[in-house]
Amino acid sequence: MTTHARDFSASIDPVKLDRLAEVVIKVGLQLQPGQDLVLTSSIPALPLTRRIVEQAYKAGAGLVTPIFSDDEITLARFRYGQDDSFDRAADWLYEGMAKAFSNNAARLAVRGDNPSLLSGQDPTKVARANKANSTAYQPALEKITGFDINWNIVAYPELAWAKQVFPGETDDVAVAKLADAIFAASRVDNDDPIGAWAAHNAALRQRTEWMNGHKFHALHFTGPGTDLTVGLADDHEWMGGASTAKNGVTCNPNIPTEEVFTTPHARRVSGHVSSTKPLSYQGTLIDEISVRFEEGRIVEARAAKGEDVLHKVLDTDEGARRLGEVALVPHSSPISRSGILFYNTLFDENASCHIALGQCYAKCFVNGDKLSRDEIAARGGNKSLIHIDWMIGSDKVDIDGLHEDGRRVPVMRKGEWA
Amino acid sequence: MTTHARDFSASIDPVKLDRLAEVVIKVGLQLQPGQDLVLTSSIPALPLTRRIVEQAYKAGAGLVTPIFSDDEITLARFRYGQDDSFDRAADWLYEGMAKAFSNNAARLAVRGDNPSLLSGQDPTKVARANKANSTAYQPALEKITGFDINWNIVAYPELAWAKQVFPGETDDVAVAKLADAIFAASRVDNDDPIGAWAAHNAALRQRTEWMNGHKFHALHFTGPGTDLTVGLADDHEWMGGASTAKNGVTCNPNIPTEEVFTTPHARRVSGHVSSTKPLSYQGTLIDEISVRFEEGRIVEARAAKGEDVLHKVLDTDEGARRLGEVALVPHSSPISRSGILFYNTLFDENASCHIALGQCYAKCFVNGDKLSRDEIAARGGNKSLIHIDWMIGSDKVDIDGLHEDGRRVPVMRKGEWA
Ligand SMILES: [Zn+2]
Ligand SMILES: [Zn+2]
Ligand SMILES: [Zn+2]
Ligand SMILES: [Zn+2]
Incomplete structure (x- = not known):
């Protein structure tokens, strides 16, 4: 007490x-x-x-x-x-x-x-x-x-x-x-936090517009312990910063936020990936995760710490073994540069590129607010009781955007926008 | 802060x-x-x-x-x-x-x-x-x-x-x-509080049995500023201490509790009564209340302090001007003897005889757990959004039990059981 x-x-x-x-x-x-x-x-x-x-x-x-x-x-x-x-x-x-x-x-x-x-x-x-x-x-x-x-x-x-x-x-x-x-x-260490957030939201919008312009078919992550292809959902849309809810209100759901993110294709993820930061999940630390995907599904999962809990999380439901989010954050983001490991997803996910197990965000589709659950699933959106982000970015990770015809576009190099 | x-x-x-x-x-x-x-x-x-x-x-x-x-x-x-x-x-x-x-x-x-x-x-x-x-x-x-x-x-x-x-x-x-x-x-200032509560519940049961044996038609309160006849509901039952909920569990709904109480008849209360302790209602103090009843209804109400709030309370709904409870507590109850004014109903109502404006307790009827709302109302049970106890007992108040034929039985004298 x-x-x-x-x-x-x-x-x-x-x-x-x-x-x-x-x-x-x-x-x-x-x-x-x-x-x-x-x-x-x-x-x-x-x-x-x-x-x-x-x-x-x-x-x-x-x-x-x-x-x-x-x-x-x-x-x-x-x-x-x-x-x-x-x-x-x-x-x-x-x-x-x-x-x-x-x-x-x-x-x-x-x-x-x-x-x-x-x-x-x-x-x-x-x-x-x-x-x-x-x-x-x-x-x-x-x-x-x-x-x-x-x-x-x-x-x-x-x-x-x-x-x-x-x-x-x-x-x-x-x-x-x-x-x-x-x-x-959270950008309140200055005299005009409202203005600082307006500028920050504008910068994030530029990034999402660039990604949306490319309409990549998949992203390819390479780095130590990582060689992962993340298919992107059909009609996916990249989002970041302020966005507008169905009730018409434009809000910033996370404070802080540094990510641009979208919905991966739940059945088109393959390869292996290693976490780059520990994950704190509901009071348990899970560290040094490495998993292997086949056709979107995690078929092998290990962790140096909290492996028990990781396995139980993956067994929550069928969607818990598939991805619901992929997010890009430059290694030079202010949170990353602080050098602080927060043991808190709200911060750590904004210091690093990450993926999330489980439920996707319906809003990360073109006209997402008008799609039914079945339409979202048909486009590759995942469904699960959980949504757990974990960190896979670092200054040693490169990312390419892949077009359906095989064309490659550099997206990030050594953790920075290319 | x-x-x-x-x-x-x-x-x-x-x-x-x-x-x-x-x-x-x-x-x-x-x-x-x-x-x-x-x-x-x-x-x-x-x-x-x-x-x-x-x-x-x-x-x-x-x-x-x-x-x-x-x-x-x-x-x-x-x-x-x-x-x-x-x-x-x-x-x-x-x-x-x-x-x-x-x-x-x-x-x-x-x-x-x-x-x-x-x-x-x-x-x-x-x-x-x-x-x-x-x-x-x-x-x-x-x-x-x-x-x-x-x-x-x-x-x-x-x-x-x-x-x-x-x-x-x-x-x-x-x-x-x-x-x-x-x-x-709360009887936890001893080494066997569970035993102390068992003894206390037994003592309260004796009082309720005596009152229930009499089946009074009304109670008559007299004292300084008080000459009040409180009709008792048809088939009313006196309760006190532990009692059994409809789910079969025997509990003590208030800690502490010193009262024996029942349901008055919502249409048979007449005369005037003055409060003997201040009432703390939802963060407002109401003090020196005096009201007059006609046919169960408060037709005149004053308070030296908090009269505004009192009037608004009485205007909550029709039942707010009628009684839902009458309770007997000897002036020698431990809480009363402590001499402390608690400004808290849970304590002050257990230092003094009291009445409550508003909703009655359905359990204070013979077979109360089987009565419908309409049956309770027909027997004189009151209905309201509120239930507010206020204190009318002191060492200067006498109470008689009245039988329907006019016979009087002393119930309390100078605040003590007669
Ligand atoms: Zn994210
Ligand atoms: Zn997420
Ligand atoms: Zn009471
Ligand atoms: Zn009460």
Whole structure:
């Protein structure tokens, strides 16, 4: 019961925290007057979450409903819960969230999770609980992945996370350093964060337009331990930065974001690939992943750390062994240049090219908002309960774009745009 | 943002806090193996709430789902929210809770609210927000008032509340004193709290059996500013201490509890009555209430403090002006003898005879679990969105039981059982 005992917000610049809250509402969500907001937050992130709620109401929000989680309560379940309770989830809560999204509520996640929270727990129970939660959350998640509504994920520097990122530092210094890294990556370390985001969104748009102009049939990744051909879905569209949800609101779903990304073809991926950064998945670290694909499907998977959990993840459903996203991030991205390994996908995926296992984003198709599930599947879009990004880029990786006639175009060389 | 800045749990005896958590699960809820639990808690109550969750899982709980509230976020709505948002509520969340209760989840509220949280806010907005919440919560509340499931309310000594109860003390001392008062009232200040509760429940059962033996037609309260006849509902049943919910679980819905109570007749209350303690209602203090009833209905209402809010409460709906509960508590009850005014109904109603405006408890009828809503209404049971207890007992109040033939039986004299 010690995690609640101290407050580290004194280590965090309140001016930048205010700016981050403003960016979440005005850039991340573009919350509309009268629009409701459903947010999830851990309790230690309250200093940011309270500011976000204030900004939301100042922007004319309808009703803001926060759902808080607590690490000790999460752990209590794994420590003391009966075995047969691990296939359960709070369906009524997730169904309610799906209903709120159907009524056009926006969605925000404030994340500062301890990347190793569940490392000491039984991986079978962790996997069962994750699967039950994913299943219950599926109707709500579909409104996110289908981009029905404006949504955003943002980060707060919680102590346990900060200590994992900066293990050599005192608690206060670790939190202060992680806070500064978050502020820099989220572009609030300047006097005009709204303007900085406008410029950044314009730069990302240039990249997506170049990729969309080429309409590549596949991408070919080569590097240490990697020789991978990722087919791109028919009618795929590259996206990046701000984009417009089906409810008409233009938002930035991730803060930070550096990636341009699209939907790979679930049945046209082949070769082998090695991860270049550790992956923190639901409180478990998975490191040094290497997998082999045949016809889009992972047929062999290893990991130096967390291999158990990796195998359980791959067994979630048929789509868990196939790709739902491929994303390009230059090795010189600000997050990459910071040299910090965040153990958090929101940051690490923006420091490196990556692929994601599982569910694709329907919006990454030409006229994606008008396609049915079957039409998306026919074009090669993958379907799964999970969506897990992992990092495969580095300054040693080259990428070529392949046209259907075999023509090759350099896309990246040594991790930089060619 | 100061309420989160310090942790006062060091002022609170951890052994007694553990016992309180155990009493909540084993006596308050009698949580069953495999049964789910939906709990609401404020964030500062985490030290108790975490212990309760641990006890719940140790007792074999299915899934425990906590829904946390934060005072600063509640205030942000009133400070910055748009006017037309105050008739809104998170329907999806309340509907979900009702659904969970339909699936036999137990219900717990951990309360430590600042009694004056909303005192500085616009009473019209407070009333509108309360009404919207009550309306949305109604389907869930019906499962509580109908006693479909086992439920419980328990208290945690939060700072703002402690400072209002002990205004002359330092923060730490105030919290420590309120903690001790809660522990004493909740019968965990001894080595066998489970046994103490068994004895207490037996004593309350004796009182309810005596009252039920008499089957009074009405009660007549006399005292300073009070001359009130409260008709009792046809087939009313007095209850107190442990009782059995429709799901078969015997629980103690309030910790502490000292009252024996039943359902008055909504159309047979007449005379005038004055409150003997201030009432804290949803963050507003209402004090020195005096009202006059005609044929069950309040036709005149005054208060020295909070009269605005009182009038708005009475205007909630037709049933808000009629009684849903009458309860007897001796002036010598331990909570009364402590001499502490708690500004919290859970405690103050157990220091004093009281009446409640609004919704009745269906269980306070003979075979109440089998009666339809119409049958309850025909017997005089009241229906309303609200249920607000206020205190009318003191050592100056006498109570007679009236039989239909006019025969009088002394029930209480100078606040004590006659
Ligand atoms: Zn990505
Ligand atoms: Zn992704
Ligand atoms: Zn009562
Ligand atoms: Zn009551």
